[in-house]
Amino acid sequence: MRLMSKLLPTTVVGSYPVVKGSGIRALMDPLKHAVEVAVADQVGAGIDIISDGQVRGDMIRAFTSHLPGIRGSAVVGKVQPARQPITVGDTRYALSRHPKVKGILTGPSTLAHGLALETPFYRNKDELVLDLAQALAVEAGYLQDAGVTVLQIDEPIFSTGAANIAVGREAVNAIAARLRVPTSLHVCGNLGGVVDDILRTNVAIFDFEFSNNPGNLDLLSEKDLRGRMIGYGCVDSADPGIESIEAIKKRIEAGVDVFSPEALLIDPDCGLRMQSRDVALGKLKNMVVAAGEVRAEYTG
Template sequence: MNLSSHPLPTTVVGSYPVVKAGGLRGILDPFRGAVETAVADQIRAGIDIISDGQVRGDMITAFVSRLPGIRAQRVIGRVEAPPTPLTVADTRYALSRHPKVKGIITGPSTLAHGLRIDTPTYRGRAELILDLAQALSAEARALEAAGATMIQIDEPIFSTGAADLVVGRQAVDMIASVLRVPSCMHVCGEIGGVIDDVLRVQVSVLDFEFSESAENLEVLSRRDLKGRSVGFGCVASADPGVESVETIQKRIEKGVEVFGPDQMILDPDCGLRMLQRDVAFEKLSNMVRAAAAVRAEL
């Protein structure tokens, strides 16, 4: 999987602080300026694989608000793919500014647990999850066709104990199976209790927190990843402080000891949406500097 010309490429989990445009542009599209700002900041920070910033809503509403069969986070009928893609326009803009952009999809299980089923169409959440996977597969194909370097599927709910991991794995695999570009699954939090199920998912990259969930490094050090890459969260996205380059560098070096530099893709633990813009930018910039420092030592 050749995602970069150098080891330890940097990326983001996805979201970035929302900085809306004012004036007429803000009236016509209040989030276009936020997309432009997020993309520009990631490029200025030196990120290798950027995102569109995921600025048009939280990870649930940004997807379900336009899916047929869903109204105001209530499932009222059969869920189907939307007539037009949900995130491709912003991804295309990012691609017009940078050669490598990650397409991002909220996973079927995480979406399903943010919805209330108000229709006899579904006898339970498992059926809804699989229909969501079918609908999101169309979005994944559209992102790939637009030129996305990789497609990330976000399933933060997998680590909480609330998800049916058998159905959840099947749903993620449905999406990943339609792709030719590398697929990635991001799971937040501590993964020790779910690692066996998570490792069965058929994706190219497994992305986890390692700065605020340092025990994940020990968990994975005892597992066979079968040659897959690890998205290595080395910046604490929930911490409003900016870690020093040296702190991030030490985290990366611990990861290199376990995985080796060629198996790692560096990113924050999670999205940066809840941080101030200057904090988010400095975190990304310091991560890039730390990655360069580790590369220089290899």
Template sequence: MISEKTLPTTVVGSYPAVVGSGGLRALLDPLKPAREIAVSDQISAGIDIISDGQVGRDMIALIADFLPGVKGQDVTGQIHPAGKPITLPGVKYALSRHPSVKGILTGPSTLAHGLALKTPVYRDRNELIPDLAQALAQEARYLADAGVTILQMDEPILSTGTADLSVAHEAVSIIVDKVTIPSCMHVCGNVRGCIDEILRFPVDILDFEFANNPDNLEVLSRSDLKGRKIGFGCVDSADKEVESVEVIAERITKGIDIFGAESMLIDPDCGLRMHSREGAFKKLENMVLAADQCRQEL
């Protein structure tokens, strides 16, 4: 079960990587202070399903730096799974602090389009994507075995018209088939041009941005979900201004009218990495307060 609470709150992606104090622990694990701050802030804000904050590298390097067959941003040979877990250490820390944690992976199509082919092993990215999916499937198993509540795959490339959606579908299927926990796919941007294909992906939760892209409210209905849940982006991650509780609650109410409260997870449109720590925290805090307000009005 994802959550017993109606309108559970969660996050989508990264949190500001706050530079912590020095000392031995920072030398042993430079990301530890930033990770601790990200997890602590999410808990303090009242988030129901937190993440480890994704405070390290960007979403491509976060995975690619550890895959055999990749050097920097270049694919130099055949892709193989990493020799050890990539994201698990941060997720384990989050799980030590909070019972409900979302494991987040960069999706195979987005990952492929962030890399340059420098090897004859792959003729194009469509040949690369299945091998990336196999590598990510192993990481997904690590996360599931560790006890994450949700496995999220980030596929912002799917709304751009750049990716082959049939190849993307098969790649996501490879990952989802390896786990039994609820799966989620996050797609940024306006999904009007790809929603029919995305609805066919075999995931339990579809996560879209609705604050910065209200047009998405016009292309999706409760019946389209067919019993699945919707990650409802109601905080504009692209806007440095902190929306009021009332503004966020109004957005959530529109979502309830369309999808029903029982189908919704409440989250920001995307990651908050580019915000200040204070701004990111306040956005999450106001989102939690807005969800509470909507919950009380049901």
């Protein structure tokens, strides 16, 4: 599967530092300027498949605050789809500035484990996960209709051991099955002990971190991806320093040796929200240059 005609296309995992605006315009929408900055920086850095920046709150509340059946951090009734699209407005703005945009959802299992059950409607989190998947599938459909190139589902909880991955996989599969665009599953952290369960998910792309968890490369080198792509985290999102082009290039080359250039989608380990804007932009720029240098070695 190829998302673009060129080898080693670049993307982001999602979030970007929040740069708030000021003045009368900011009173109407305090975070609109942050969306514009995030999109402009990604485009300026040369990213091939951008995001909307995910600047409107943390990854849990950004979705749960819109879902009927949830109040604050508590589930108080049956979870239903949002009454209107949640992320489509910002995604459409990104699409107005760049032809290739990634739609992003926080996964059902990660959402469920950020919530307390305060209703007898659900006996446990596993039942909640499946209803969250149905609600998120509606949002995924809106994003597909808006024109996203790929739909990413974030499930950081999968690497922690806290989630029932069999149920989580069923939930992700339920969302992916309703889409025509490729689905990517992002799981950060060390994959030891969970990688086989994760790779049974029916998605086109697995997005993992390899710079902060280099052991994931050895782990994946022994697995049959069955033609799926790897979102290859080659920039350490937790490091406040800007890695050199050469350091990133070496990481990409290590990935190419294991997966082949046709299989890789180049991105940071995770979102860059916790870094300063200068650091986040510097990391993206160096990643784009490093990917270009490796690409040139294969395309002449």
